[in-house]
Amino acid sequence: MNYKINELFETIQGEGSFTGQPSIFIRLQGCPVGCSWCDTKHTWDIELTDQVSPEIMLAKKAETAQWANFSAEDILALVKEKHFNAKHIVITGGEPCMVDLTPLCETFENLGYSTQIETSGTFEILTTAKCWVTVSPKIKMRGGYDILASAMSRANEIKHPVATEQNVDDLKALLAMHQVENTPVYLQPISQKKRATELAIATCIANNWRLSVQVHKYIGIE
Numbered sequence: 001m002n003y004k005i006n007e008l009f010e011t012i013q014g015e016g017s018f019t020g021q022p023s024i025f026i027r028l029q030g031c032p033v034g035c036s037w038c039d040t041k042h043t044w045d046i047e048l049t050d051q052v053s054p055e056i057m058l059a060k061k062a063e064t065a066q067w068a069n070f071s072a073e074d075i076l077a078l079v080k081e082k083h084f085n086a087k088h089i090v091i092t093g094g095e096p097c098m099v100d101l102t103p104l105c106e107t108f109e110n111l112g113y114s115t116q117i118e119t120s121g122t123f124e125i126l127t128t129a130k131c132w133v134t135v136s137p138k139i140k141m142r143g144g145y146d147i148l149a150s151a152m153s154r155a156n157e158i159k160h161p162v163a164t165e166q167n168v169d170d171l172k173a174l175l176a177m178h179q180v181e182n183t184p185v186y187l188q189p190i191s192q193k194k195r196a197t198e199l200a201i202a203t204c205i206a207n208n209w210r211l212s213v214q215v216h217k218y219i220g221i222e
């Protein structure tokens, strides 16, 4: 099975429970959800004219829609070739759950790596039992997709981007509809905006939720 990869890099996880963890990021191409404030819009469209060789994809100096096909074994070979040291794999996108992530996670877990998925929860989550699933629920976005009950129940953490009181109310309504009392909830201010950050801080304190501030953007790493 091949995965359409937009970016593959080693960095520090900047969001959620694993913040601070050295990680290998695998960013898949394609997302139809359409969040207006999405920080990875270059991953939305899958155009065959944007398919490039693995070498060209890996040499990109800017965010582009170019992607390359990799099997799980190809990714593993690259991780070895680049001497990546991190033992935590983060699969993101785009929306990674449009494809079955089980073979990819299995390949790395069999070698002692931990795995994590960043997903909007709008597609069925196909992965291993051990994989840590971060659901960032997408409510009423342009693409018309809805959060799945199966995604809410599979979530190891819920990480909700917020900028307005409406975002908070939408999250509360969603949490009330699902049995997620034991799942940690993070609020992530949208695009480092001051008002969004203030709202997230106050709302976290009021609800005993956690704050996730996209650390990588503050320290200027990938």
Ligand SMILES: C[S@@+](CC[C@H](N)C(=O)[O-])C[C@H]1O[C@@H](n2cnc3c(N)ncnc32)[C@H](O)[C@@H]1O
Binding pocket: 031, 037, 038, 039, 040, 092, 093, 094, 095, 096, 118, 119, 120, 121, 135, 136, 159, 161, 188, 189, 190, 191, 192, 214
């Ligand atoms: C780019 S998305 C890719 C994975 C998946 N499509 C999802 O939405 O979870 C990765 C994470 O970044 C968050 N995110 C995207 N744009 C953001 C922004 N402008 N500010 C804060 N968080 C953002 C998403 O909610 C998600 O938690």
Ligand SMILES: Nc1nc2[nH]cc(C(=O)O)c2c(=O)[nH]1
Binding pocket: 011, 012, 013, 014, 015, 025, 040, 092, 093, 118, 216, 221, 222
């Ligand atoms: N450092 C770093 N941490 C991240 N956590 C989630 C990310 C994402 O784009 O999914 C991300 C990212 O792009 N970079």
Ligand code: SF4
Binding pocket: 031, 032, 033, 034, 035, 038, 039, 040, 041, 093, 094, 095, 120, 138
């Ligand atoms: S679901 Fe994720 S990748 Fe897709 S538009 Fe929303 S934030 Fe961006």
Ligand SMILES: [Mg+2]
Binding pocket: 039, 040
């Ligand atoms: Mg990001």
